[in-house]
Amino acid sequence: MYIYSISGTTDYPTLMEYTLTSEVQKIVFLGFLASLAVKIPTYPFHI
Numbered sequence: 001m002y003i004y005s006i007s008g009t010t011d012y013p014t015l016m017e018y019t020l021t022s023e024v025q026k027i028v029f030l031g032f033l034a035s036l037a038v039k040i041p042t043y044p045f046h047i
Contacts (some may be wrong), residue, residue: 003028 007018
């Protein structure tokens with residue numbers, strides 16, 4: 001949602017041409033880190 005609000009699209013090829021500032025990159029990284037930190041420990045139980 002954050003990337004969409006900044007760039008106006010979720011199209012991957014378009015986002016590859018879009019330049020994000022280091023502050024935005026940190027925010028996006030922390031979002032992915034937080035979501036994976038919750039998901040990865042539950043991985044063995046989804047089978």
